[in-house]
Amino acid sequence: MKRLLAHPNKCTGCRSCMLICSFMHTDACSYHGSRIKIVSDEGHGIHTPTLCQFCEDPPCVSACPAEALSKNPKTNSIQVDASLCNGCQACISACPFGTMFFDPENQKAFTCDLCQGDPECVKVCQLPEALSYV
Amino acid sequence: MRFAIAGKILHVDLSKRKIWTESVPEEWIHKFIGSRGVNAKILWDSMGSGIDPLGPENTLIFGTGTLSGTFAPTSGRTTVTCKSPTTHLYLKTNVGGHWGTELKFAGYDYLVVHGAAITPVYLWIDDGKVEIRDARHLWGKDVRETTSLLHEEIGDPATQVAVIGQGGENLVYFAAIMVSVYNAAARGGAGAVMGSKRLKAVAVRGHGSVKVADGKEFYRSCHVAIKNSYEDATAKFAHLYGTAGSVPMVNEARAFPAYNFRRGYIEGAEKIGGPYLAESKYLKRRLGCNACIFCCHRYCEIKEGKYAGCYTGGPEYETISALGAGCGSIDLEVVIKANELCNIYGLDTISAGNLIQWAMEGYEKKIFTEQQLEGLRLEWGNGEVIVEMVRRIAHRQGLGNILADGVKRAAEKIGCGSEKWAIQAKGLEQSRVETRAAFGYALAFAVNPRGPDHLHSETIAEFGTRPGGRRLIKKITGDEKYANPRLIEKRADIVRWHEDCFAATDSLGLCAFINTSRFGVDPQQMADMFSAAIGKRVTEEELMEAGRRILTLEKCFNVREGATRADDVLPWRLMNEPLESLARGQDVMKAVEGKTNPEDFTPINSPAMLNRMLDEYYELHNWDKQTSWPYRETLEKLDLKEVIPELESKGKIPRKK
Numbered sequence: 001m002k003r004l005l006a007h008p009n010k011c012t013g014c015r016s017c018m019l020i021c022s023f024m025h026t027d028a029c030s031y032h033g034s035r036i037k038i039v040s041d042e043g044h045g046i047h048t049p050t051l052c053q054f055c056e057d058p059p060c061v062s063a064c065p066a067e068a069l070s071k072n073p074k075t076n077s078i079q080v081d082a083s084l085c086n087g088c089q090a091c092i093s094a095c096p097f098g099t100m101f102f103d104p105e106n107q108k109a110f111t112c113d114l115c116q117g118d119p120e121c122v123k124v125c126q127l128p129e130a131l132s133y134v
Numbered sequence: 135m136r137f138a139i140a141g142k143i144l145h146v147d148l149s150k151r152k153i154w155t156e157s158v159p160e161e162w163i164h165k166f167i168g169s170r171g172v173n174a175k176i177l178w179d180s181m182g183s184g185i186d187p188l189g190p191e192n193t194l195i196f197g198t199g200t201l202s203g204t205f206a207p208t209s210g211r212t213t214v215t216c217k218s219p220t221t222h223l224y225l226k227t228n229v230g231g232h233w234g235t236e237l238k239f240a241g242y243d244y245l246v247v248h249g250a251a252i253t254p255v256y257l258w259i260d261d262g263k264v265e266i267r268d269a270r271h272l273w274g275k276d277v278r279e280t281t282s283l284l285h286e287e288i289g290d291p292a293t294q295v296a297v298i299g300q301g302g303e304n305l306v307y308f309a310a311i312m313v314s315v316y317n318a319a320a321r322g323g324a325g326a327v328m329g330s331k332r333l334k335a336v337a338v339r340g341h342g343s344v345k346v347a348d349g350k351e352f353y354r355s356c357h358v359a360i361k362n363s364y365e366d367a368t369a370k371f372a373h374l375y376g377t378a379g380s381v382p383m384v385n386e387a388r389a390f391p392a393y394n395f396r397r398g399y400i401e402g403a404e405k406i407g408g409p410y411l412a413e414s415k416y417l418k419r420r421l422g423c424n425a426c427i428f429c430c431h432r433y434c435e436i437k438e439g440k441y442a443g444c445y446t447g448g449p450e451y452e453t454i455s456a457l458g459a460g461c462g463s464i465d466l467e468v469v470i471k472a473n474e475l476c477n478i479y480g481l482d483t484i485s486a487g488n489l490i491q492w493a494m495e496g497y498e499k500k501i502f503t504e505q506q507l508e509g510l511r512l513e514w515g516n517g518e519v520i521v522e523m524v525r526r527i528a529h530r531q532g533l534g535n536i537l538a539d540g541v542k543r544a545a546e547k548i549g550c551g552s553e554k555w556a557i558q559a560k561g562l563e564q565s566r567v568e569t570r571a572a573f574g575y576a577l578a579f580a581v582n583p584r585g586p587d588h589l590h591s592e593t594i595a596e597f598g599t600r601p602g603g604r605r606l607i608k609k610i611t612g613d614e615k616y617a618n619p620r621l622i623e624k625r626a627d628i629v630r631w632h633e634d635c636f637a638a639t640d641s642l643g644l645c646a647f648i649n650t651s652r653f654g655v656d657p658q659q660m661a662d663m664f665s666a667a668i669g670k671r672v673t674e675e676e677l678m679e680a681g682r683r684i685l686t687l688e689k690c691f692n693v694r695e696g697a698t699r700a701d702d703v704l705p706w707r708l709m710n711e712p713l714e715s716l717a718r719g720q721d722v723m724k725a726v727e728g729k730t731n732p733e734d735f736t737p738i739n740s741p742a743m744l745n746r747m748l749d750e751y752y753e754l755h756n757w758d759k760q761t762s763w764p765y766r767e768t769l770e771k772l773d774l775k776e777v778i779p780e781l782e783s784k785g786k787i788p789r790k791k
Binding site: 009010012013014015016019020022023026027028029030031032033039040041042043044045046047123124125126127128 | 203204205207210232235239278281282291292314315316341342343344345346349353357360364369370373418419420421422423424425426427428429431433445447
């Protein structure tokens with residue numbers, strides 16, 4: 001199974017991935033709508049991208065009391081069934097990587113869905129190669 | 135709901151401590167595209183001629199790109215516009231980083247700063263909330279420290295900050311406005327204008343988003359642009375080696391400005407070039423401006439030796455020529471250290487290096503008194519002196535105080551013939567392009583409203599060294615044979631096309647690296663992305679015409695200030711002294727297939743050749759050749775009728791003979 005990986009030492013902090021990610025999932029470009037987050041220390045040129053680690057035994061899934069979360073068997077991503085998500089944010093507390101997010105407007109959790117197996121973020125990171133899907 | 139743009143202009147009057155907003159007129163997006171274009175309109179409307187650039191009447195405008203905030207490749211650039219203290223003419227200075235996108239996400243496309251505060255202040259823009267805050271505790275602090283202190287004060291290290299260092303505070307005529315710490319709106323003294331307003335910083339946090347009108351088409355057109363950009367052979371080179379990648383080649387071409395433009399070559403230049411830097415212990419990371427897909431910016435550290443503890447963004451090609459070869463040095467550590475100081479003091483590296491070179495040549499010619507020198511040994515290649523002079527310039531100490539006024543004023547003050555080696559025109563220090571080796575560049579530099587540099591019309595295509603460049607020259611002139619920088623013919627056509635394209639590129643918030651330095655994206659693709667974003671069909675021709683309208687409005691600003699054809703010149707040295715290294719026949723053009731120098735080629739920008747190109751250029755623009763001023767019919771045709779009454783009342787609408 002292919003995995004989407006972030007390589008912090010190669011991240012240039014350009015945020016192209018965040019802008020295209022939010023566009024694909026929310027229909028608008030923003031930072032808050034992105035499934036990838038970048039924490040920056042601009043003075044030292046350090047940019048650290050974080051995204052879902054696609055855990056073998058995902059604590060977010062176990063934590064969900066509404067059974068809204070499950071592993072997508074095709075891509076291995078965590079899928080959130082919005083119709084079941086009750087907005088309790090237990091999954092967010094459970095995620096050790098801080099890569100499960102909450103949309104305050106719709107009161108739903110969200111995380112990387114690997115764009116159904118064709119992640120857009122990787123397409124705008126071809127030179128730095130800070131994101132790979134292999 | 136506005137597509138692509140936030141739709142708002144934020145005005146702040148520091149004298150009256152007043153804050154207000156207005157909406158961006160719909161018509162402006164079609165006429166002026168955005169960013170640089172809309173800035174030009176705001177600047178024209180906001181002042182009359184003859185105001186003091188360092189007085190409260192100057193207006194400082196920050197304009198985000200119309201595509202900024204989206205994933206359109208390289209769309210994160212911002213243009214800062216004001217009247218330049220260096221030239222007393224039009225100034226636009228463009229910067230990358232992430233500040234502009236943050237401003238847009240905070241809900242504003244433009245920030246217009248009027249007046250001047252009595253004591254230092256900073257602006258805090260937190261989405262819809264805007265405050266003028268006390269900055270007395272920040273005054274005197276450098277760029278990096280101020281940014282950190284603001285992060286602490288605001289309690290959010292993700293806050294984006296535009297800031298001046300000691301350079302701007304001390305009204306150094308080439309002080310930069312720094313954003314995202316190491317990205318500089320460098321040229322022409324915008325930092326001094328900010329300093330004169332006692333505006334230390336603008337901190338911004340935005341949680342908004344940008345919506346485009348036609349998502350499907352926007353996605354399609356952006357991906358075409360991304361794909362084509364990646365396919366350009368130099369894309370990878372730009373990422374791996376940065377702008378400094380070209381140092382060894384330009385040096386081999388004998389066109390790498392060294393020793394204050396006396397030579398086009400320096401022995402050992404590969405040791406300050408991008409490929410060497412990439413393999414060195416100094417390069418730690420590669421960085422990218424917002425939404426960039428190339429990421430040509432560098433981050434370097436020096437861990438040991440004299441400059442241990444130095445860490446900074448850069449160095450770029452320009453910085454390496456200005457603070458290295460130009461000063462007769464090939465010491466990469468000196469370049470990185472001087473770059474760090476320019477960054478944290480907030481100085482333009484191009485001008486800072488230019489001034490140091492001018493002083494070194496003056497030292498060689500013994501024009502300074504012992505008192506002026508204060509023991510400084512300004513010998514070529516003396517690294518310690520290069521670093522020390524940057525400090526003294528920023529703090530206006532000793533000789534640094536004379537240099538801080540820019541090379542034109544410094545030469546006027548010192549005299550002794552030093553204006554002949556003051557590499558400036560219109561008062562602006564020339565960027566690091568050997569225009570005696572490339573005549574399209576020479577014309578572009580001479581007519582640039584802000585003074586001689588490459589960020590007005592980057593005519594790299596004229597070299598014809600890449601297929602994309604040759605195709606472009608054929609498109610503009612009808613024949614690939616004009617892809618030869620040693621020809622005078624067709625330079626006007628080439629420059630004008632690039633002007634139009636560059637103005638449109640800046641105004642969309644895109645980087646010149648997608649279309650005039652590299653050839654992945656053409657105006658058609660820009661028009662496609664723009665159309666999809668705003669939801670109105672804009673043709674390639676309309677986009678390029680808007681580019682010309684913008685350039686013409688910038689020109690009109692200079693006309694209103696009293697500029698004439700006599701201002702469209704190049705530095706004295708370049709117009710009067712041939713470049714020795716090229717004259718000896720060591721010329722890379724011979725190595726380029728199918729190209730030799732024309733019979734009558736002399737590596738000089740003589741008045742005769744420049745005049746010929748200028749005649750053709752003004753004619754092409756339908757501007758009066760004697761004065762260089764646009765005719766009424768030209769302004770009417772470009773739908774710039776609004777500038778006619780004022781120019782007419784000043785007698786500056788030429789009559790057609």
